[in-house]
Amino acid sequence: MSKERESDQRVRDRLPENCLEGLEGRENPxxxxxxxxxxxxxxxxVDDQPANIGLLQRVLTRAGFQNLQTTTDPREVASLVxxxxxxxxxxxxxxxxxxxxxVLDSLAxxxxxxxxxxxxxxxxxxxxxxxxxxxxxxAKDFLHKPFDLVEVLLxxxxxxxxxxxxxxxxxxxxxxxxxxxxxxxxLEEAQIEVIDRLARAAEYRDHSTGQHTRRVGELSAxxxxxxxxxxxxxxxxxxxxxxxxxxxxxISDAILxxxxxxxxxxxxxxxxxxxxxxxxxxxxxxxLLKMAEEIAxxxxxxxxxxxxxxxxxxxxxxxxxxxxxxxxxFDALVDERPYKRAWTLEEAVAxxxxxxxxxxxPAVVDALLYLVDTENPKGRAMIREIYDLDxxxxxxxxxxxx
Ligand SMILES: [Fe+2]
Numbered sequence: 054m055s056k057e058r059e060s061d062q063r064v065r066d067r068l069p070e071n072c073l074e075g076l077e078g079r080e081n082p083x084x085x086x087x088x089x090x091x092x093x094x095x096x097x098x099v100d101d102q103p104a105n106i107g108l109l110q111r112v113l114t115r116a117g118f119q120n121l122q123t124t125t126d127p128r129e130v131a132s133l134v135x136x137x138x139x140x141x142x143x144x145x146x147x148x149x150x151x152x153x154x155x156v157l158d159s160l161a162x163x164x165x166x167x168x169x170x171x172x173x174x175x176x177x178x179x180x181x182x183x184x185x186x187x188x189x190x191x192a193k194d195f196l197h198k199p200f201d202l203v204e205v206l207l208x209x210x211x212x213x214x215x216x217x218x219x220x221x222x223x224x225x226x227x228x229x230x231x232x233x234x235x236x237x238x239x240l241e242e243a244q245i246e247v248i249d250r251l252a253r254a255a256e257y258r259d260h261s262t263g264q265h266t267r268r269v270g271e272l273s274a275x276x277x278x279x280x281x282x283x284x285x286x287x288x289x290x291x292x293x294x295x296x297x298x299x300x301x302x303x304i305s306d307a308i309l310x311x312x313x314x315x316x317x318x319x320x321x322x323x324x325x326x327x328x329x330x331x332x333x334x335x336x337x338x339x340x341l342l343k344m345a346e347e348i349a350x351x352x353x354x355x356x357x358x359x360x361x362x363x364x365x366x367x368x369x370x371x372x373x374x375x376x377x378x379x380x381x382x383f384d385a386l387v388d389e390r391p392y393k394r395a396w397t398l399e400e401a402v403a404x405x406x407x408x409x410x411x412x413x414x415p416a417v418v419d420a421l422l423y424l425v426d427t428e429n430p431k432g433r434a435m436i437r438e439i440y441d442l443d444x445x446x447x448x449x450x451x452x453x454x455x
Contacts (some may be wrong), residue, residue, distance in 0.1 A: 060421055088215070094140035094213045097158065098123045100175065101148040105159070108200065109143060116206050126150040130250070131159040138167055140216050141209065144192070146176035146183065157190035164191045169219035171212035173202075191429040194392040241339045248296055248334065248345070255301035258309055265384055266295035271439045272380040273373075273436055279432070293345040294377045297352045300330025311416060312392065324361045327353055352377040355412045367414075379405060379421055382412070398425065 083119065097119060100106050108121045113121055124133060142160075146153035153174060157164075164170050170256050174187045177198040184195060184343070186395045194208055195413030252266050274291035282290070301309060304326050308319045315323060321366075330349030335343055351374025370378075386401035396404070409418040424432035 078092055080445055085137065090217060091210070091213055092117045093120055094118065094216070095120045095122065095137065096141045096143065096209070097121075097130070098131060098138040098143045098145070099127055099148075099153075101125050101127070102144040102145070105175075105198070109205070111211070112200075112205055118209075127153070127156050130156050134160060134163055138163065138170060140171075141212055142172045143196075143209075144169070145173050146174055146178060154186060154190060157192065157307055158185065161191060168223050169216050170278055171216055173208060173324070186302075203335055209239060220451075236364060241341060244337070244339070245292060245341055245345075248299060248342075250417060251302055252296045252299040253335070255298055258301070258306065265299070265388060268384050268439050269377065269380045270295040272384060272436075273376050275435055275439070276376045276380060276417055277419045279414060280372075282372075289341055289344050290348075290373055290376065293341055293373070294380065296330070296334065296345040297324060297346075297348050297377050297381060299333055300326035300332065300349055303329040304331075324353070327362045328350070347371050348373050348377050350374070355380070356414050357411050360412075370414075371406070372414075375417050379413050379417045382408075383421065398436070 064103060088101045096113065098121065099105050100109075100123075103125060106125065110121055110123065111319075122133065122139065125129065128151050129147075130142075130144075144153050144450040153176070157172065160170075161170070164172070168388050172191060172195050173193045173196055175198060176183065179195055179197050184416040187195070193212060196205060196208060199237060240427040249266075256266050270291050270293075273294035276288045277290045304323055308315065308323050311319065327350055327406045330374050334346035334349055336341060337346065348371075350362070351370050354360035354363065354365045354370040354374055355378075356375070358364055360370075368455070383405055384402055386404055387398060402421065405413065405418055405421055409415050423429060424436055426432065
């Protein structure tokens with residue numbers, strides 16, 4: 054028999070008959086899974102004495118633990134743990150080059166960041182001072198040398214069970230957080246959908262196509278991306294802009310569908326669709342509803358301060374309102390309405406350019422001009438996609454106007 058086998062046999066002989074009872078397979082399938090997970094735990098043994106490492110390895114292997122890593126050099130511990138965080142560290146205290154306390158120190162950031170990384174200190178020196186110091190530096194339990202083999206296994210098992218409970222708790226929390234995020238998103242989408250239907254209902258009353266709100270959203274998102282707004286803002290504006298006229302739901306047919314010019318009183322009532330829309334959208338806790346409220350309130354403000362409802366000027370008007378102002382008018386121009394023919398793309402762009410620094414923010418107008426520029430086939434293709442246009446755009450007219 055080899056020397057190692059002899060010593061292995063000695064370990065087996067020293068283990069009491071029933072010491073592994075309860076540590077092996079269970080009847081209950083869930084417990085079996087737990088047991089498999091427990092036995093797959095990664096255990097790092099740090100001791101400068103190869104004989105101590107050998108003994109612990111044999112005891113643990115016999116108990117079914119397969120995932121063991123060992124080192125006799127304490128200077129390696131931090132990098133080993135950094136490569137892959139173990140489930141348990143068995144740490145000798147008195148070693149050359151670096152004692153166990155210094156190892157604990159070097160592991161402090163990892164211990165703090167880890168879910169629950171148990172460190173079992175193994176030493177012949179177990180004075181109250183040593184214990185207190187090790188505990189204060191992150192150790193979770195102690196083992197006295199020479200080992201009591203039953204105690205070794207039971208303490209290791211206890212620490213690993215706690216570690217796995219923490220991991221399970223973390224996993225459950227992550228699942229729960231993901232569910233909450235999903236439900237919140239569903240709730241937000243449901244609210245938006247209801248409001249979107251309202252906006253469409255309002256639109257059906259004065260536009261026959263029902264496509265105006267969608268196109269204003271798409272064009273606003275295009276303008277926002279040319280203006281280099283963050284991706285999330287671009288997506289928000291795509292969904293929020295179609296709600297700009299939701300307040301029209303509160304405007305009477307007599308005003309909304311009146312073919313002729315509106316009287317000053319009627320004009321005032323019609324203009325109230327901005328404040329009514331904002332009111333309808335107010336109090337929302339989601340960013341999308343907040344942006345939609347801002348747009349509903351400000352999409353008829355003008356860069357020169359002559360707009361409504363508040364007469365804000367320049368950058369006093371939120372950028373979202375300035376973007377939707379351009380998209381809304383541009384869309385109305387290229388759209389066919391009962392009172393007007395659909396303008397060509399060229400005519401519409403020329404009209405928007407004419408209102409640069411008057412009705413509209415010059416930066417937003419420039420973004421539109423950039424999109425329809427002949428040098429920018431990608432932008433033009435996007436505009437064509439929104440408006441289903443196949444006309445060839447001639448920018449000369451616009452450059453003459455500017
Ligand atoms: Fe409007």
